[in-house]
Amino acid sequence: MIAIALLVPAIAQADAPHITLEGAAQAIAEAVVKADPKGPVGETVTIASIAPGDATKPVDTGPLRKALAHHKLAVIDDRTQDRATVITVEAATGARARIAVDQGGGAVFLTARPSTTRPPGKCVAIPNGRHTVHVNSMAINQDGERGEGHTFWDFKTERTHDVDGDGIPDAFVPVAKPHACPEEVSFRVFVVRGGCGHEVGVVGPGSFPWDAPTVALDASGFRPLTMTAESTSYGKHGIPVMTTTVRRFAVKRGRYVRVDLKKTAGVCHHCATWHCTSP
Numbered sequence: 001m002i003a004i005a006l007l008v009p010a011i012a013q014a015d016a017p018h019i020t021l022e023g024a025a026q027a028i029a030e031a032v033v034k035a036d037p038k039g040p041v042g043e044t045v046t047i048a049s050i051a052p053g054d055a056t057k058p059v060d061t062g063p064l065r066k067a068l069a070h071h072k073l074a075v076i077d078d079r080t081q082d083r084a085t086v087i088t089v090e091a092a093t094g095a096r097a098r099i100a101v102d103q104g105g106g107a108v109f110l111t112a113r114p115s116t117t118r119p120p121g122k123c124v125a126i127p128n129g130r131h132t133v134h135v136n137s138m139a140i141n142q143d144g145e146r147g148e149g150h151t152f153w154d155f156k157t158e159r160t161h162d163v164d165g166d167g168i169p170d171a172f173v174p175v176a177k178p179h180a181c182p183e184e185v186s187f188r189v190f191v192v193r194g195g196c197g198h199e200v201g202v203v204g205p206g207s208f209p210w211d212a213p214t215v216a217l218d219a220s221g222f223r224p225l226t227m228t229a230e231s232t233s234y235g236k237h238g239i240p241v242m243t244t245t246v247r248r249f250a251v252k253r254g255r256y257v258r259v260d261l262k263k264t265a266g267v268c269h270h271c272a273t274w275h276c277t278s279p
Contacts, residue, residue, distance in 0.1 A: 042165020096167025
């Protein structure tokens with residue numbers, strides 16, 4: 001699984017009105033009219049949650065595109081990542097909105113006053129990074145029975161979160177050693193400008209919370225990013241211990257750096273332990 005496949009269903013759980021995919025255009029048009037013209041630059045809010053579609057069929061964006069044209073919302077960024085579609089549109093006011101959807105549903109974001117922050121360094125080709133790994137897990141249930149699981153994770157360069165508040169998703173390139181488990185994967189961050197990107201450091205390892213796209217910009221003009229990594233190992237008497245590591249990153253002098261790290265651990269009798277292997 002990849003970042004966007006995890007992100008879209010999770011975002012859809014946000015406390016926002018539930019709409020159909022075609023209804024996203026109307027929701028954006030109404031939100032643009034209601035938006036505060038003096039609101040914070042780069043502020044991004046979730047304005048709607050898109051209901052799940054037919055799991056047996058690809059997402060049909062045809063009716064949505066017609067509705068966007070009807071409401072004079074110009075498509076400025078349009079991409080498919082795995083089975084998810086991410087469309088960014090711009091209104092006549094300059095406001096931008098992003099629709100992220102897959103078969104499991106999705107969400108609509110609005111950036112009423114897109115930022116014009118100039119990212120540091122040269123705009124370079126964004127690398128096509130990839131990290132694939134098999135996760136092999138084992139756990140003992142309450143009846144003392146042993147169970148095993150096997151999952152496959154495929155991390156690729158994806159455009160997921162808008163880190164500079166311009167309303168356009170930026171690129172995250174996976175960085176990991178061979179055999180690294182999902183919770184050990186970090187990401188190089190590139191602020192996208194057209195067909196290239198400005199690198200602004202590395203964040204991780206860990207995964208992003210569902211509200212990462214809507215965190216407020218800080219004084220640097222970029223969004224702080226918080227990532228969580230969970231791992232399990234055997235403690236005393238062979239009882240699993242779950243460790244949760246939360247890392248917070250912020251931009252300093254043009255690059256993301258870690259500004260906080262917190263670890264918590266607790267006994268988890270029936271938690272799985274796992275190891276990872278490369279294909």
